[in-house]
Amino acid sequence: MLALIPLFPLLGFLVNASFGRRLPKMISGGVASAVMVASFVVSAVTVWGLAGLPAEERAIEQTVYTWIASGDFVLDLALRVDPLSAVMILVITGIGSLIHIYSTAYMHDEVDSEYARYFSYLNLFAAFMLVLVLGANFLVLFVGWEGVGLCSYLLIGFWFKKPSAIDAGKKAFVVNRIGDYAFILGMLVLFARFGTLDFQQLAAMVGAVPPEVGVFGVLSIASLLLFIGATGKSAQIPLYVWLPDAMEGPTPVSALIHAATMVTAGVYMIGRNAVLFSHAPGTLMIVAVVGALTALMAATIGLVQNDMKRVLAYSTVSQLGLMFLAMGVGAFGAGIFHLYTHAFFKALLFLGSGAVIHALHGEQDIRNMGGLKKDLPITYWTFLIGALAIAGVPLLSGFFSKDELLFEAFREGHTVLWLMGAVASLMTAAYMFRLVFLTFHGERRHDAPAPAHQLEDESAAQAHHDSLGDSHGGGAHPHDAPPAMAFALIVLALGSVLAGYVGVPHALGGHNQLAAWLAPSFAVPGAVAEGLHVVAESEVALEFTLMGVSTAIALGGIAIAVLIWLRRPEIAASMARRYPGLHRLLLNKYYVDEAYDAAVVQPIRMGSEQALWRGFDIRVIDGAVNGAGAIVAGSASVLRRLQTGLVRTYAGSMLIGVVVILGYYLWR
Amino acid sequence: MIPLNHYLIVSAMLFAIGTTGVLLRRNLITILLSIEIMLNAVNLTFIAFGRQLGSVDGQIIVFFVMTVAAAEAAVGLAIVIGLFRHRESLNPDAFAALKW
Numbered sequence: 001m002l003a004l005i006p007l008f009p010l011l012g013f014l015v016n017a018s019f020g021r022r023l024p025k026m027i028s029g030g031v032a033s034a035v036m037v038a039s040f041v042v043s044a045v046t047v048w049g050l051a052g053l054p055a056e057e058r059a060i061e062q063t064v065y066t067w068i069a070s071g072d073f074v075l076d077l078a079l080r081v082d083p084l085s086a087v088m089i090l091v092i093t094g095i096g097s098l099i100h101i102y103s104t105a106y107m108h109d110e111v112d113s114e115y116a117r118y119f120s121y122l123n124l125f126a127a128f129m130l131v132l133v134l135g136a137n138f139l140v141l142f143v144g145w146e147g148v149g150l151c152s153y154l155l156i157g158f159w160f161k162k163p164s165a166i167d168a169g170k171k172a173f174v175v176n177r178i179g180d181y182a183f184i185l186g187m188l189v190l191f192a193r194f195g196t197l198d199f200q201q202l203a204a205m206v207g208a209v210p211p212e213v214g215v216f217g218v219l220s221i222a223s224l225l226l227f228i229g230a231t232g233k234s235a236q237i238p239l240y241v242w243l244p245d246a247m248e249g250p251t252p253v254s255a256l257i258h259a260a261t262m263v264t265a266g267v268y269m270i271g272r273n274a275v276l277f278s279h280a281p282g283t284l285m286i287v288a289v290v291g292a293l294t295a296l297m298a299a300t301i302g303l304v305q306n307d308m309k310r311v312l313a314y315s316t317v318s319q320l321g322l323m324f325l326a327m328g329v330g331a332f333g334a335g336i337f338h339l340y341t342h343a344f345f346k347a348l349l350f351l352g353s354g355a356v357i358h359a360l361h362g363e364q365d366i367r368n369m370g371g372l373k374k375d376l377p378i379t380y381w382t383f384l385i386g387a388l389a390i391a392g393v394p395l396l397s398g399f400f401s402k403d404e405l406l407f408e409a410f411r412e413g414h415t416v417l418w419l420m421g422a423v424a425s426l427m428t429a430a431y432m433f434r435l436v437f438l439t440f441h442g443e444r445r446h447d448a449p450a451p452a453h454q455l456e457d458e459s460a461a462q463a464h465h466d467s468l469g470d471s472h473g474g475g476a477h478p479h480d481a482p483p484a485m486a487f488a489l490i491v492l493a494l495g496s497v498l499a500g501y502v503g504v505p506h507a508l509g510g511h512n513q514l515a516a517w518l519a520p521s522f523a524v525p526g527a528v529a530e531g532l533h534v535v536a537e538s539e540v541a542l543e544f545t546l547m548g549v550s551t552a553i554a555l556g557g558i559a560i561a562v563l564i565w566l567r568r569p570e571i572a573a574s575m576a577r578r579y580p581g582l583h584r585l586l587l588n589k590y591y592v593d594e595a596y597d598a599a600v601v602q603p604i605r606m607g608s609e610q611a612l613w614r615g616f617d618i619r620v621i622d623g624a625v626n627g628a629g630a631i632v633a634g635s636a637s638v639l640r641r642l643q644t645g646l647v648r649t650y651a652g653s654m655l656i657g658v659v660v661i662l663g664y665y666l667w668r
Numbered sequence: 669m670i671p672l673n674h675y676l677i678v679s680a681m682l683f684a685i686g687t688t689g690v691l692l693r694r695n696l697i698t699i700l701l702s703i704e705i706m707l708n709a710v711n712l713t714f715i716a717f718g719r720q721l722g723s724v725d726g727q728i729i730v731f732f733v734m735t736v737a738a739a740e741a742a743v744g745l746a747i748v749i750g751l752f753r754h755r756e757s758l759n760p761d762a763f764a765a766l767k768w
Contacts, residue, residue, distance in 0.1 A: 644767050645765060645767025646767075655687060
């Protein structure tokens with residue numbers, strides 16, 4: 001039963017990869033969406049069954065087969081669903097299905113074979129992500145972990161005729177690989193210490209040793225290495241650089257990577273190993289600080305970017321930073337809660353931006369947009385809901401999760417981290433509404449491109465970023481999202497409003513069902529879940545205060561955006577003029593790419609060229625090969641004198657040879 | 669009865685004469701003849717040993733050798749004629765094209 005969940009998308013991948021070329025779009029897109037919906041149904045049934053069990057026994061395990069059996073070491077390809085993976089599979093299959101449905105319309109201008117290729121990758125991506133969250137041990141998780149890395153490379157570089165897309169794909173792959181290296185080391189450390197890779201056994205063993213307070217022992221090293229792996233997958237400092245560039249892929253792919261799959265893997269992995277991480281307070285502190293720094297840094301960059309999708313990309317990095325902040329202060333439930341609500345509104349925002357880009361034939365620069373509210377009403381309203389949710393306006397999903405996250409950070413005594421998170425939230429509200437205002441409000445700054453330079457030929461069309469042809473537009477009036485896209489947008493908008501109500505805090509009269517649901521996943525198996533934070537009476541007041549602060553932050557951020565980008569657009573320009581250095585620094589993303597290039601890429605390139613190529617390869621390798629040739633040629637030039645061509649000489653040497661051999665046998 | 673050693677000595681002398689002819693003479697036909705002498709020296713040895721040991725094996729091998737020698741003479745002479753047509757010479761040193 002459990003195996004069916006990843007098998008359905010895998011089946012879709014196989015169908016589209018094998019026969020997709022000959023299938024019409026209707027079928028290849030339909031199959032891909034249908035398998036995702038089927039997987040969602042199976043997941044829902046599974047989770048329903050899980051919910052029927054008593055809280056301590058909520059885990060269903062299925063061993064597909066024994067993968068590795070070598071002496072004492074036995075590793076099963078085992079899947080396990082517990083409350084944490086239950087949330088993840090619902091998010092992945094649910095939001096994944098919507099993204100697939102949306103894609104059927106968004107990618108409609110690709111030729112049939114490309115269309116099928118796209119959907120086969122998309123299905124494979126979902127399948128690997130499901131393996132990742134369902135794996136019952138580290139190695140199965142790692143299969144999914146690597147698989148999503150591969151699929152992100154394939155999808156980011158989907159338009160492989162465009163050099164920037166290829167580069168972005170390679171960048172994502174290489175940066176992820178750096179993190180994965182640390183991840184493997186972390187697994188090996190754990191295996192060397194505990195002799196098992198099964199999550200439950202590991203948690204039980206780790207739970208038996210005392211937490212490493214004040215020391216940096218094996219647990220801290222292992223968890224730190226795992227966290228480095230997570231920074232690669234989940235785009236945290238220092239390995240976040242691939243995510244903004246991942247915008248080169250088709251927009252629904254960005255939605256899939258940012259919302260349902262891939263980037264959530266790191267957060268999930270920490271949640272899955274909550275026991276391990278909470279036994280390594282040193283690592284947890286690092287996680288929290290890195291998360292807060294990432295949230296703040298990405299938010300500042302997001303304020304000035306002009307590419308619609310890049311703004312969203314930096315907001316993802318920033319929100320992921322907040323999730324890691326929550327994980328780092330030990331509020332695993334709050335982190336997963338934010339992951340879950342974030343999946344809704346970030347998918348919504350990306351798909352909304354995709355609808356805008358679709359309507360404008362590939363235009364992504366918000367300086368060339370504006371005034372789209374009238375032409376794209378569905379997109380506008382759904383995008384607005386998404387923006388309100390991510391800003392943390394009360395009663396929408398983002399408010400509950402972000403508030404719980406910041407409240408936990410404050411309650412655990414990390415005031416500085418809380419402040420950083422709060423400032424990041426303020427900036428989030430500001431730049432999201434900057435995006436809304438510049439895109440949908442004000443005057444049109446966009447001139448519809450003349451049909452003449454659309455689709456000159458097929459390769460040019462593919463080379464042109466997000467070039468969607470002129471079959472939809474036709475004239476200056478952009479058209480709103482087609483039905484399949486509108487459907488996904490509306491469902492996600494409903495989700496963005498309602499998703500938070502599973503985690504209404506006690507202070508507001510709710511029961512925070514999500515935290516209670518997740519708690520067994522973060523505790524030592526078998527032990528009584530003590531992680532249920534019962535908020536004391538004295539803390540209710542604190543929570544209300546912080547809620548007020550959060551609300552003020554959200555509304556304040558929006559107010560700033562209204563003032564700067566809606567009422568008086570000249571303020572933004574004058575601020576940029578007054579602080580040109582700062583503006584340039586932010587616009588160029590703190591020059592991190594350039595710094596990495598100078599610090600890592602160039603030294604490696606120089607080292608490879610000067611030392612390895614010119615030094616070792618040319619001197620040593622080529623020297624050995626050419627030297628062998630020279631020795632043979634030199635000795636041959638002497639020895640070939642023996643080859644006289646005179647028959648009698650040969651006969652004479654034969655005679656001498658025979659005499660010598662006979663003599664040897666006679667007189668030895 | 670003549671002892672075995674005498675046959676062997678004659679055979680060895682014949683073989684030496686043949687070898688010397690192969691190495692020293694400068695006429696291809698003479699060289700072929702010298703080879704025949706060497707073969708016959710070997711034949712003599714076989715016969716002598718066959719008789720000494722009371723076995724017919726030696727004679728059988730000699731028949732084989734004679735057959736091969738006949739064939740060899742035919743092929744060898746054909747080659748010599750071919751070579752002569754090519755170079756107007758029977759000196760083996762004239763045919764040194766297959767050197768380095």
